[in-house]
Amino acid sequence: MFAHGGIAMDNRYEPDVALLVQYGHIIEGTVELVPGKSRQCHYNTAQLWNQHKDTLAIVTGYVLFSEENRQWIQHSWLIRKHPTAEQPRIIETTLACIKYFGVILNEEQAHVFAKRELHL
Secondary structure, X not given: OHHHOOOEEOXXXXXXXXXXXXXXXXXXXXXXXXXXXXXXXXXHHHHHXXXXXXXXXXXXXXXXXXOOOOEEEEEEEEEXXXXXXXXXXXXXXXXXXXXXXXXXXXXXXXHHHHHHHHOO
């Protein structure tokens, strides 16, 4: 992750650390902002995925919000499973970031994530 920028990492409990270590990678694409609750990226992501499971996938990991703040922050967002050429690939529910590093959750992992974040 640090090979892609940043100098520090937000140190919080990370329930998906094993997945990130094994499968984490830079996620690239244009970004569409679908505003959700402020500072609630995990909840927003779970809620939006729960409404659009057929077309969206959950990504969880870390982001760099800006060049000035060079700290990787724990974050979750969505990607379109099959974006058209005109559609942004990344769906962001808080603020657009300059770099995204994460793991795309499979269907089973996404259900666990949504259950945890939505308290189902």
